[in-house]
Each structure stands twice: as structure tokens, then as C-alpha cells.
Amino acid sequence: MTFRQEYPRPQLVRGDWLNLNGEWDFEFDDQNIGLEEKWFKESAEYKRKINVPFAYQTKLSGINDSTFHDWVWYRREFTISDSMNGKQIILHFGAVDYRAMVFINGNLVGSHEGGHTSFSFDITNYLQDGNQTLVVRVEDPSIDETIPRGKQYWIEKSAAIWYTRTTGIWQTVWIEAVNKTHIKKLRFTPDIDKGDITIDFEVAGNYINKKVDIDITFKDEVIANETIQIHESFVKRSINLYNRKIFRTGFHHVGWNWSPENPNLFDVKIRVKEQEQVLDTISSYFGMRKIHTENGMVYLNNRPYYQKLVLDQGYWPEGLLTAPTDEDLKKDIELTKEMGFNGCRKHQKVEDPRFLYWADKLGFLVWGECAASPSYSEDAVARLTNEWIEIIERDYNHPCIVTWVPINESWGVPSICNNDQQIHHSAAMYHLIHSLDTTRLVISNDGWELTKTDICAIHNYNHGQKDEVEKYNEFMNSLRTTENLLLSRPAGREIYTKGYHHSGEPILLTEFGGIGYKVGDDSGWGYTSVTNEEDFLADYERVMKAVYESSALHGYCYTQLTDVEQEINGLLTYDRKPKCDLQLLKKINDMWHVPIVR
Template identity: 35%
Template structure:
């Protein structure tokens, strides 16, 4: 593999001083690179090829509080995935490239982390050289979700929150020479109380692949025991001043702080203050410094001007800490225009917020952009297309994303990451903790002008209280209390509300596909927080090339006219009070194909010049929006490259073309055309070509294209089910195989026979598929006798026969439902005893619902184990508290305690 020596040297230069650690020799780099391979993925962005272990996110990760003395810990770490009960892994599975999520191809692992597992990271470092009054800090940009950090097997600290940065002082845990950093990560994704955004364990059209573990930069810093911890910059353009709040750690007597604001090295203003002494060692001291900024140059998308900041902490005459930062002078609020309409004002001027809904996902990195250049590309592209606003949707980005937004000049509407929809126990406290930490972390970025509290009722609660709290905690910004509280799809209102946008600064509707105005409300600007969603698939640039999604799906040649019509409608709505609009969306995201660009950022679906021309009617062009001629956005879409070419491409296939990308495309065309015979033939050729058939990306496709027992995927899933399940999840392989056997063998058999010969089909499928076929038929016989024929004797017989085979692995049926029917209709003690053992296994392994506990308790009571039954029914009653079924369960419990039967007495 060729090594870019220039890039390697540059990475060490930019990383700054290495805290006393010797740089690895360049001759060792080839070994490092051999230990890493990006996992195969069928689409990727142009930046993925530049990623290697020696050149990973080399830029300083926190530009608002930057030090020169730091060491980047990105690169290869050891990793292990263990059962959540394991206290310390005895072995590691291999290498993972930090900071890419373990589910991503760039991580080199590409495995799903399940809620019952933990992910471990290990990194060996040399103890930095430091003096007695210096400290070593380890910083994490973000770890999703809960991280426990150990140094040399001693716990340093724990942090919960998948989007917030955190740090630990590890000085006292370090030993001479080699040291070990160990990070334990627990991430339940959508199965816990944690905010998780659009990440789900089972991705769909509008929910995406999870990003577990370390997904932002990890770095060390050497600081004085007295050092700056946090900056909070609040501009006031009307008073021409900047209020700078500075938190320092462990200030002592005779400590001062000096702040200097400058432009191009020329000092604009400065101020120096004494820092009060801390009350105890390690305490945090807050100091406010006021800077007068005469005739301030105001920050805006048209002129994203930033002042430089230098902050020095001194003890006597000695500088003990120095950081650099920056700030922008801007103001955002709601004011009335000359016609009395409430509108969004930037720097005391009405400014239409023309934005897009940006979700921040990448095909190869998921939550993590492949490079810093890629991170900036999205913002540059959006602004180059004539937009001045980005709604950052249900994700908190790395600090450098906001740094680029500040420098490039866009207005950011920042969504908070909502709690889970069902608001499980603990989720409200977690959410409120995280929104406070988010505001604290991002407060000083001038680009952020709006906080968005809730989206379309996802996990929403206490809206009045929380909206007021956010406004009071950060009065320098607008608060959008609920984006899309009224949701319209095809002009139909899906989500009515009695008092929408209570306490909010903005009245915000979502309207798909066409935009609309929300009602005019006192002191609230009007916004359409989402609209558009027009889906266009681009062959060869799809994440899920089986099925794309949009609120409406159109042919490529119709999108241009559709977008033009929508912007014209926005202009009309603006005349009637609309202040902002957010188009869905700038880039495709996994199964969503409603972006202006494809997910890999390679194809733009409307020429950039035409989008700019439409948008300038709402946001006039200025020097701030000038298109850099050296900046390449993407190639224009080929309007003629669609499924109408199927016969042409099929002919090329028959002539012998076997390129994998070509085969994949023709295969999926065949499936969409319902040409199963050719789909099987082409699919089998495609699978035969695969170098890595068991990669997650390839297995997802194989699962989707496997429709018949003649498909190669059928045998692969049947014979290699453990390999498949290791990537796709438990029981995914055999579940697919069973569906095909059922559709090919059992459904036609049942359709031909009103009085089926079950012994015949059972023998046939047992001979053909072994235990798998026998289990499948036993399950169908059980359902037939119980739910179609009401033959309870045979139902009990086949319930036992089925679960004797199926109990050790996930069933295709809901065990509790089957068992309750048996309990109600069967009195045979042997069968009831067996059913109780089935439910015992079920409640211990998979189903902790009150209904499952109730079924188990009733069975125990019926087989004369009433003492044990009462304990389980009490658990069921406790879980059922406050729900409609509580009374029924309580009555059952009383019957058990009084020795009365709880089962139908006619059986």
C-alpha cells in the first residue's frame, strides 16, 4: 500500500507538541496500515479514500478553546464486544479506527452493537512528561452513549450522553512508561431511555443505522493546575460590547486573566481582571470580562466576520495557561416589520431564513464525516446553492462543524436530540440534562441563532415549562418550541393541537410536499419548518437501492419544475408573513432519497446554477454567497439513466458483462420489473462475484434479493446461518429461509387442500430441509389445529412438539399469545406443566411484560403451584399499575390468594 509521507508528516506538525511522547517512526507506518482495512460498502463519498490510521481527523477539535500543547489519540485502538455483564474483556477482537462508529465501514469493523452488549476500546500511550504543577487531561468529543474510562485498570470517571464532550484529569492515574486507556461503552440505541436521534437497531426509510461508541476525536492536553475550562461569549451589538464568561479551575491568589480581541493581528480591545481565589482545591471559579467593541463589524451570512481572541491566565508575572478563540458580533430576535408582522431579524434587519434540513449522515462514517474537509463541504455546498440557513436535525455535530458554519457564514437552527417517543422511566431527566449541556457546549458559536426544542411530538412533554426554561437559560437566541407541532401531508392535518407553540418565538408547521403558512400569532414569527421531501433515485448512488423513499416520488426530469414551483410559492407566502422555510433535504440519507444531492455527494439532481437562481428571489445574492470557481459540488444528474434502460442492460448482461456494479444495477431493475427468472440468474452471478459476501452491506443486499429457494442467498442463509446472524442479528438468516419455504411449499399446499394431509407435507419438508423443515411444519400444524379447527387436543399435542424443537431459539410466534390460548382450552396436566416450563423460559429470556408474567402465574396456579403463582401475579400487577388492565390483574391475584380457580371452569 502506498503511504502518503507528506500527509503523515503534516499530521504530526498540525497535532502540535506530543506531550513528551516520541513520534512513531515512519518505517513503522506500513505495519499500522496493514492492520486496517475499510469494510466494503457499495457507495462512498470522495473523501473516504483519504482515510488511513496515520491521518485521521488531525485538526484541533475545539476551535473555541484551543491550545497548542496537545496530542491526537485518533487512530487504531484495540476493541472488544462482550456481554454486558463482563467486567473486563480477557481478549480483544481486533483493531478499530477511532473516531468512526463501530457500525461504520470506516471503523474497519462494521458490526451492530446490541443493547445487551458492551463495546470496549484499548489504547497504549506513553506517560507524558509534566511538572508537579501540571495536569494531563483526556478529552472525548463524543461517545454514544455511556462511557466509563479507566487508566491502568482504575476507573477515572463515567459520562452519559451521546452528543456532549467530556474530559477527565488522569494525572494521578498515570505510571512511568507505558499506560493503558480503557473505555467501556454501553449504548442501547433505541431500546433505552437515552436520546438517540434517528438511530435505530432496525433501520427503515426515515430511521438510520446506529453510531455506537467513540465517534468524535479523542485527545490529550497538558495544562497548568490553574487553567481555563470554559468560555461563554455573549455579543451585544446595540451596546457595542462582548460579555465573556470564563471558568477557570483551581485559581489561587495573585491570579489574573487577560483577554485580547484582535483582527489580523491588530489589537481591537483588551481587558485584564483579577481572578478570585478558589474556596477549595480543584474548584471552578467564574469570571466575567467585558470588552468594548467600537463600531463592530457584524457577523452575518453576507459577511461572516469573526474577531480573534487570546486569553491568558497569569500567576504573578508567569503565564500559566493560554488559549485562543474567536467571536462574532451578531443579534437575533423577533421584531415587527413596517407592516406590523412579527418576523425574524438579524442584526436589527429582517432576514428571511431560507434553509435546509441537514441530518449529518455519511455512507462510510454514519455519524462521523470521513475528513474535516468533508465536514465543511456540506456547509459550503448548502450556502453555494443560495441557502442562508441550516436546520441541524436531531443531531449535535462535532465542534468543528459549527466552527465551519461560523467561518463560512450560515444561520443554524439547532435541534435538541429528543427523548424516546414513549418517554420510558428516567428519559425526562436525561433529556433535560443533555439539553443544558448542549447549550453550554455550543453557546459561543455565532452561527447558532435558534434552539429547536421538539420535533413533530417526538418525545414531547412539558412544552410550556421547557420552552420558558430554554429562553431564560439562553436569552440571546430564538427558541422554536415545537417544529411541526402541526403536521400536514398532502394538505391533511395529521397532528392537531389545542394550544400549539406555547411560549415559543416561532409558529412552525411541517407541510409535505408543498409549503404553507402557519397561523399568525402574537409575537411569533411564522415558519414552515419542513417541506419538500421529493424523492428521486439516482442509479449507482443509492444506499438502499432496493427501495428509495420520499413523501412523493418523481422522475428526475420533474424535480426541477417542482422545486421552482415551491420557491415561487414561498415568495407568495412571505408576502403574507412567512419568515422562514426549511427544505427537506440537501442530501439523501440511507433509504431517504429526497435530497438535492445523493448520499455520496456525487450527483446533484438540479443544476447548482438553477437552484441558486430560484433561491435568490428569497435571499438576494451577495459577496458572502459567491460561488468559488474552484469548489466542485457534484456532477449533474443524467435524466435519461433510469429503469427504462432495462432491456438494453439485460442484453449487455446476456452478452457477458459481469462487472459487479453493473450486475447489481441490472439485478435490482429485474426485481423492480418483477422478472424473477432473470433476477435469480443475475443475482446468483452477483453473489458469486463477491469477495466479501459476509460483510454487513453485502448481506443486507443478499437478504433483499433472495426471493426463492433457487437463489444462492437461500442456501447461504440456510447453511451459514451463524455467519449471517453475526452481522444481521439473531435469527435473521433462518427467518428469511422459513419465509421462502412457507411461500413455496406450505402456502400452495394449503391452497390446494381444504383438508390438508399434514403428515405428507411434514415428511416432505423434513426430508428436504431436516430439522428446520420439521419445525416449520410443526408450528403451522399447531396454528391450524388451534386457530382454524379449534381441535384443542391436537393443539396441545403440537404445541408440545413445536416448542420441544423451537424453545432454544427465537420463535416466529408470540409465545405468550399461544400459551394463553392453551391455558384457556386445555386441562391436561402434562401439557399444562410443559406450557409452564415454556413460559418460565420466556419470561426469563425475552418477555418481561405484565401479560407474560400473568400467563405464567395463571399456569402455575392451575398446576397447584399457587405460592409461586402469587409472586409472579404480584409482579404483573405492579407493572400494570396505572393502565386499564390493572383491575383485571388485581382480581386475578385475589382469586389466587383465596384459592379460587382463575381458568374457565367448563374445561
């Protein structure tokens, strides 16, 4: 059975493409002899089969081997369809963890480092008549602690807060055929105050005497048409959408902004033309959305917005980092909204673009986070920086993403409390991301020891068991006022590191809860524990009551959406079964009034 056949890049869609997921030849290379022995040649022997895009550690891969293999090889054949002949053929990888070398018909076409972002190669000049042979060599070093790994355990299979690691291809592999003159990059920047959408894109190939037609529609109503004569490869235009009018639907343009309550999206079609001949056609979409802070609060579309987030680690029991189906990604969002949350913090994972697509479509806030490295070094800095540049380039257009989180709980900067170099790194990541993206908030170090930041993000799991009354009262009191929050030191760490202090930014409790509840045969741990559904709901209400009674907090992120391996502190089991009536959870989440955007 072949999984994950949906179009993998929802922000830039073309019609002429081929999905390469499915059965590939596969082999471990534990002695690292594959390059020397030329395993990239067709004559090399591969003894195993693997189901791409699932890592060999997963059940769905067909291998299900959790032991460490630092070098692995993939191979498969494919053919170019008649419709693709005469065009440029681009080979795309959704994500490969961690270093990849790619060969076509025995020739190296390129390499990529970074386990969480997309990359591609023009393979046109490497193709031959008939069948094509694609080989991928992957290196995923188990002993290098400067690599951004996130929750993947680099010492053993899984333990404590660390999970089974992912090696190799874990997102869709595909090819597309394009004209030599085509859209290469596309970016949408909304300005709801002016009613403008700024569109910028790059045109690859010969752009002389070419033009671009841009059509924008909203629910099948034509909003704008524009034709641009191309004079250079980079093109940037601002188009006013509102145009001083009331829309036919009877709502003013404010009703067309994107929010979790009203996930309005504009559809876009862009055609590159030479006279009347269409050279390239792409489909995309955008949302008119603004996020900013003011008066100690987060504002969505110029109104105060209380964020009710849940921590989402994006693991599946049969696929680890890879969702078995596109429907699974959608279902996670639907279940989360059903419980009364309006978003998630994607924790230590750069999520599949298909998840972001469904978040855009369904109305779901996302905090984007990157995997951290275990230790600090100049190499670790370079690797994290490069991944963030690629993350923002890939995901910039998704309106669901409202916050970037480059560092979590001082992971990768363990001495930031007194090490100037690590302090500079945290502050530099904040400024780097803002230099690439002016449309979102950035948190420098989620949890504690913050430097420059747009949100004061605090983690606190000290609510105790229900019979630990004194501990619970201390937890409640620590949340009560701004002063108490800033003095709380919940993990024995200062909220701000030396040289930095609170400057009025909104305060959110961005990790807490983690109530452990064993369902079925699962075993594991949580920050506190209960033994039945009634106690689970009661303890959840007890913890949430402390949060909602705080006048200083402007949102939260509850730990966590699902159980993950040995962690049983999810609201859902690992296989997404509710641990209690979700409507009762929603009732608790809705019990205390907070303002929302309408």
C-alpha cells in the same frame, strides 16, 4: 490510516495536546460480562481492532457490522510526552453514545451518560511511568425507549425515516496538558447595541495573586487589551469594542457584525499569569451577532432577515454520524451556500464542534437540535434536560447558532395534544433553554402542537405531484395568509396545543419539499418523486414558488440537503454529488426577492 487529526475544540485552543484517534483494540460484550471479568485490566483479551472515532457500524471503523451489540469495549495505549510532564493531564471525549465508563491503568476515573455531548476527566493521579492504558466500556441499550436517539433506529438496521444506529465513540478522543492554574470555562456574550462583548470564565486551581491578560484583534488590528487581577475563581468583564470610532477599514462598527453575508470574527488570546510567568494560554474567537423577533419577523443584527434553510441530518455513507474528514464538514456548508441557502437546521443531531467552527468562519446560520427519545417518561425528561444543559455549555459561543429546537414533531411527547404533563415538559424545555441562554430563539415543538415559542414552526409536505393540481392549490392556499397557516393542520395536528395560541411570533415553514429523485443505483423514497434532472428542477421550482408567494411566511427550511440511506429526497446524493446544476437551484432560490442583511 488515521482520520480526524484536526484540533477538536475550536472555541478553546491550547498548544500542548495529543490526538488519540486511530487504531484501538475492540471487543463486543454481548453477555455483559466484561465488568465481572475485569476487561479493564491489561491482561484482558480483545480480538478486534477499530478505527476511532468511527462507530463499529461504519465502514471507516474497519468493522462495518450493523447488528446490535449493547455493550462494547475499547482499549489503547499512549505515552505522555516530555512537554506534558509535571502538568495536569485532561482526557477529553467529543461524544460517546450512550453511557461510558473510562478506566486508566485499570482504575475507574469516571463515567458519563449522554450520547451527543463532550465530557472530560482529570487523569493525572491515575498515570504511571511509561505507557498508559486507556479502556472505555460503552453501553448503548437497544430496548430502552427513554434514551434520546434521534434518527437511530432501535428496532432494526434502518427503515422509513430511521437510520443505522451509532454505538460508542463517534467523535475525537484526545488529551491536553494544563497548568494547575488554568482557564476552565469560557463564555462570550455579544451586545451589538452597546458595542460590548461580555467575557466570563472560570479559573481552576490556585488563582491567588494571578492575573489574566485578554487581547482582542479583528483582522490583525488590535481592538482591546485588558489585564484583570483575579480575586475569585469566576471572572466576568464587559469590554467595549466600538469605542465611538470609525475603524481604519472605513466602515462603521455595523460592518463588523457577524452575518452569513459578512462572517466577521474577532480573535481572542487569553493568558493566565503569575507576575510575568505565563501559566496558561488559550486562543478563541467570537462574533458580534444579535437575533430577535419583532413585528412578526426575525431580525438579525436589528434588521429583518429571511432565513433560507435546508434540513441537514449530518450522516455520511462511510461514517454515519461522523464526517470522514474535517474538509467534508466544510464542504457541506460550501455546497449549501452555493445553492443559495443561508443556513441549515441540524436535524435530530448535535453536530461536531468542527462543523460549527466552519459555519462561524464561512457565514452560515444553524438551528441546533437534539436527538429525541421515542417515548415519554420521567426518565426521558431527565435525560433530555441533562443533554440540553451540556449542549448549551459546549456550543454557547458559536455565533452561527441562532435558534435552539428541543422537540421536533411531538417526538418524545406523543400525547401532547391532550396530556398536561407532556405540555408542561415542552413549555419547560422552552423556559429552561432561555434560562441558560438569552441570546437565541427557542422553538418549543418544531412542526406542530407548539406551546410557548419564539417561532411558529410549521411542517407541510402536502404539495403533491405536479399533476395533482387541486392538491397543489390547497398547499399554496394554506401558506397564503397567517390565518390559513394557523388553520392548516397539515399532518392532522393543530399548530398549537391546548392552552396556547399564536401571539404574533414569526411563522416559518420549517419542513416541506422532500422531492424524491433516484440517481444511479440508489433506491428509496421521497414525499413526491421525479425521474430526471429536468423534472427535479421543475418540481423544486413549483414547490418554492408556493413558498415565496406567501406574504405570511418569514423563512423556510427545505427537506433536505442529502439523501440518507433509504431516503432519496436530497438535493445531493448521500455521497454529496449534486443531482442537478447547483447554479440552477440557486437561481430558483434567488428568483423571488427577500430582504437580507448587508
